[in-house]
Amino acid sequence: MGASRGPRLSGMQKQVLSLYRGFLRAARAKSAEDRQQIESLVSSEFRRNAKEVDRKNFLYIEYLLRRAKKQLDQLRSPDVVGLSALNVSFSQTKHPTN
């Protein structure tokens, strides 16, 4: 077994991964359809930011982390069935009736 062969994760990276895990966990509690939708949205949003955001832009990353934490708290509520879009203002909790 030995030590991990992967790159060491920074504290910030760990926070991001922990949030990602949190979103996927919260999605498990939703219906199969909502879950699938949440997962694909969360996955593409995290990947987009991973690619686009400068990894040294700590201030902005901290902002994104704070925003995501609030969104996650809202998603955990049983009334919330989905995320409309992560880049939309997080004050928008309820799933739009489309």
Place this chain on the structure above:
Amino acid sequence: MALRAALLRHVRIPAQTLNPALTLTGGKWGPPSLRWMSSHDDHLTKSEVTERVLSVVKSFPKVDPSTVTSDVHFQKDLGLDSLDNVEIVMALEEEFKLEIPDKEADKIDSTNLAIEYIYNHPMAG
């Protein structure tokens, strides 16, 4: 052998009559009921864990199933990123009905570590 069997048969009868309390508390379930909560009675075998871990990893969309062995690193060998790594560990959680805490989950970065962790987890089912 015949003598041993005879002896065992002989010893068992008095044991039952001498210990009525035990048979009463044990009920019709007998001695096994004393450790019915034990996690090791129906523990998964290593080969079963290995097989199921590999099948979860192979079914991951971005993975070429032919490259998956019981000793591949998710990121270095399979070309996945850290978010994929999280997804794989989450898929393993569902497969084995576990919840792996963040601290542990962050360490699981290869099939080998996944197999070890799950095999040693008392609740894996």
